[in-house]
Amino acid sequence: MSNPQTGASHAAPMAGAHLLVVDDDTDMLRLLTMRLTAAGYRVSTAGSAEAALTQLDIERPQLVLSDVRLPGRDGLALFGDIRERHPSLPVILLTAHGTIPDAVDATERGVFTYLTKPFDGKALLEKIAQALALSAPAPAAQRGDEDWHAEIISRSSRMAETLAEARMVAQTDASVLLRGESGTGKELLAQAIHRLSNRRNKPFIAVNCGAIPEALLESELFGHVKGAFTDAVANHKGLFQAAEGGTLLLDEIGDMPPALQIKLLRVLQERVLRPLGSSQSIAVDVRIISATHRDLDDAMAQGQFRADLYYRLNVVTLSLPPLAERREDIPLLANHFLAKLAAKYNKRLSGFAPEALKTLSTAAWPGNVRQLFNVVEQVCALSSTPLIPLALVQRALRMPSVEILSLAQARQRFEREYLVGLLKLTDGNVADAARLADRNRTEFYRLMQKHELTPGHFKPEPSDTED
Structure with missing residues (x-):
């Protein structure tokens, strides 16, 4: 594994969260342990998939960070075992270029994300913080004597x-x-x-x-x-x-x-x-x-x-605040609804792809929590993979893949691009550009003024020549 670059994380870690790091490179284990401990995490390590599974039997961490290439059973096989035994435990894979296709396939099956080597230390800390935030249990105030x-x-x-x-x-x-x-x-x-x-x-x-x-x-x-x-x-x-x-x-x-x-x-x-x-x-x-x-x-x-x-x-x-004013609740609500609806539709769904969750978290939500539930129900009904992809979320949110303009806006944009093209073609010569447009110069100047275009910007730069 390559050495992560240094860099401070802007994502605050959950206080004392327990991470299990799996790698057969003892130097890398030591470096990652130092880095993650400095970021406020409690770290356990394992040198193989078998040792990691034994560690999981002893104490359950809140996240597993594993290299894909391990002796014996590799990181993908380890993920399969973790998914079977602890379905809600988030896993991040570290992968070399040769194993990227396998890692991409693993995200379809529920890996939270993967990072390619050499990876950025700041990005690693941000992904860990995101995974912990999304998989954290509801606050204690929502359990026990607070079930009202x-x-x-x-x-x-x-x-x-x-x-x-x-x-x-x-x-x-x-x-x-x-x-x-x-x-x-x-x-x-x-x-x-x-x-x-x-x-x-x-x-x-x-x-x-x-x-x-x-x-x-x-x-x-x-x-x-x-x-x-x-x-x-x-x-x-x-x-x-x-x-x-x-x-x-x-x-x-x-x-x-x-x-x-x-x-x-x-x-x-x-x-x-x-x-x-x-x-x-x-x-x-x-x-x-x-x-x-x-x-x-x-x-x-x-x-x-x-x-x-x-x-x-x-x-x-x-x-009650609108959903847009409590965005930290969106991942929590989305995953809660997904678990509820997966049972309704008898589907094995493990969560949302990171980009899909990011899109949910930044959407406008004029219909608030009710609209979020409807969106999650739609993606749940249509998903053919355990991990909900970004495209399905965009479809449910009716986010257009191309920019939709009004007719007036489209005309305005075309007119400006047309004028720019003529002025480029004529090197800023207004008389030539107006003739090509079949317009008189006065009218052409008026059009340029409307779109704040200056002929001088299109004249070629004078080049220095040797005598």
């Missing part, structure tokens, strides 16, 4: 703050308003609050106020009695009664019609409701969580949302 929000996959500080606030408010009966763009997980957070509350053993019911026609929404919420309207052939309990003792999530509350806002306010104030067509009032004990992607302050200013209802619902506000 186990379905909210995150390691971002923004989400941690929101969850800390949710934990405090869950113990009360205060009404909660969840703000956030569509697809950020407002319903998941509402379920988590219910799960931690004193109402956890009672129903949790969610209703999308914008998805039910206005004529039916009142009946859905408050119920009706037989004969209340033409199709009311039997008594019907509304969602408030169905959620008795538990939690009712009023999703997209900003889309609730004004007439129903008045009736909802009355129920919240008096804790009683009257089903459609009934003369009897019914007491209800329900905790209200509402959610919206709309700006309710703006809706109130435009008279579309009642201020008194807003203040009744908005005792505590929790805001």
Whole structure:
């Protein structure tokens, strides 16, 4: 193995992460150990595939870094054994040019990445840090006694703050308003609050106020009695009664019609409701969580949302950040969804190719976590290899392989390139260029000015000649 070049890594290592380095070159093992230890890692070494497997039986590292060329069983065979015994353990291969095709094939089967020799030490540290970040288990706060929000996959500080606030408010009966763009997980957070509350053993019911026609929404919420309207052939309990003792999530509350806002306010104030067509009032004990992607302050200013209802619902506000503001969660979420969907589609999928994961992490995500799930489901359904390739992710994201321009932009670009070509051809002679373009000089000058072209830039440089 060649000696890695020196260079500081910009990727901060996980504190004390344990790495297993496998190589039959004792000098290289010593050099890599020094380098990785200096970078903050704890390092074990092995001189062969057999020794590495024995080491894995003794203590499980968080990453294996192995040369491809080893005595006896080579690094590719070692990877096969690791994949069989420890499917989630990331492996990085170091390969010479002669074994690059084998290493490329190994990435199809789940190797995190490979580096060709001689490799850059900075690149090695960055790849190790990436592999550790992607394969790290969810923070302890998401396990054990914290399984109340186990379905909210995150390691971002923004989400941690929101969850800390949710934990405090869950113990009360205060009404909660969840703000956030569509697809950020407002319903998941509402379920988590219910799960931690004193109402956890009672129903949790969610209703999308914008998805039910206005004529039916009142009946859905408050119920009706037989004969209340033409199709009311039997008594019907509304969602408030169905959620008795538990939690009712009023999703997209900003889309609730004004007439129903008045009736909802009355129920919240008096804790009683009257089903459609009934003369009897019914007491209800329900905790209200509402959610919206709309700006309710703006809706109130435009008279579309009642201020008194807003203040009744908005005792505590929790805001969920868009996915673009918690990008550190994207690899974690993508791999979580992949594992979940691989089981659904009965496929053996080991993860995403590094470039595919990088593309996911830098995409715009206007649809937030919901859009990410849909993209992962599409690549999962279409993938024919264990490792999801970049091309499949680009296809799912509908990323064009060529630049798409509007007609006006295309005309503008063609016109400029056409003028540049003429001026190059005529060495900046405007009269000749205008004649070739079948335009008068005044018009040609106007076109050059439009595209900020100067004839002098196209005149040939004067060359020095000896007398």
